[in-house]
Amino acid sequence: MSQVSEQSQPQKNSVIQWLSVVFLVYLLIVAVGMIGAGFKSATGDQAKELFAFATNPFLGLIVGTVATALIQSSSTVTSIIVGLVAGGLPVATAIPMVMGANIGTTITNTLVSLGHVGDKNEFKKAFAAATVHDFFNLLSVIIFLPLEILFHPLEKLGLIIANAMAGGGSMSIKDLNIVKAATKPVVTVFKNITHVLPAPFDGILLIFLGIGLIFLTIAFIGKLLKSLMVGKAKDILHVAIGRGPIAGIVAGTLITILVQSSSTTTSLMIPLAGAGVFGLAQIYPFTLGANIGTCITALLAATAVSGAEAIPALEIAMVHMLYNFLGVVVIYGIPFLCKLPILGAQTLANVASERKYLAFAYIISVFFVIPGLLLGITALS
Secondary structure, eight states, X not given: OHHHHHHHXXXXXXXXXXXXXXXXXXXXXXXHHHHHHHHHHHHTTOHHHHXXXXXXXXXHHHHHHHHHXXXXXXXXXXXXXXXXXXXXXXXXXXXXXXXXXXXXXXXXXXXXXXXGTTSHHHHHHHHHHHHHHHHHHHHHHHHHHHHHHHHOHHHHHHHHHHHHHXXXXXXXXXXXXXXXXXXXXXXXXXXXXXXXXXXXXXXXXXXXXXXXXXXXXXXXXXXXXXXXXXXXXXXXXXXXXXXXXXXXXXXXXXXXXXXXXXXXXXXXXXXXXXXXXXXXXXXXXXXXXXXXXXXXXXXXXXXXXXXXXXXXXXXXXXXHHHHHHHHIIIIIHSHHHHHHHHXXXXXXXXXXXXXXXXXXXXXXXXIIIHHHHHHHHHHHO
């Protein structure tokens, strides 16, 4: 009898953990609703004027990069961006920020690789596996940001898909409004609490409460899903190895969806690369899959929004998905472009393994010093 009780205890704990994940996802959606409501309350009809400074796409790119590098979570930053778009931030302004979030999130891989700095050979392999993500995301920005500035393909495609998903038939998101019905009471409670302050401070407080709630929910979701799914993620990783790059990309996508964190996906890979278990050519596709899988958080966040703001919120979430997916298709699909991130990562790793201080200089300069200088120059011009 005691053995049956002992066996049922882990299952019981697992059920509780999964229910906790569902509740935390609900709170994440509530938090995005709070940011949207707070932003509208704080800015009224002046949202576009408020963000006029960020209409420079390079400034938006820098903001997204630095914010994500500091927070070390692109999921958090993109969820906040969805909330801001729901509150009136123009989609065109938000797109470079989303691109910047992709660059900023790669700092986590690079920091993980520093754990191998004591062994020259291991460090070379681990640092190359980490920075291939950096070079891929930088190349993606170099290709897609100028195209977006000139022709707005991502914005246009995102709008078409958002309209198709949120409008038209009787089964549309706007008509069902299940999420709004579930989250509106809680958002209303927070709005009533913040109304003790005069405008616009009530809206500002609601924004900060929403951002704080996003931080907490994503942190706890990550911890719970790591304990629930990392074992399964490792199984997927090992099964996919040797089955070609497509299998690697799919595996990276699935693992990131399972654990809700591209940082976790890459953290699984870097030590394995350092130990020589997998080569850079095998690790590379998993990294690209992580880019696609991380989009699920922004899509979840977009479901918090309804009414007139539903389309822009869903549009920026779809832009995030399209940008990451098309980046993989274009860069990995063209042999010349496909080789560039690997070449860049190997070259940098060779130099950094000989002069380890350059690895630290690379992290500080790429993620903080250069963006900071560009931010200052842009602000002064």
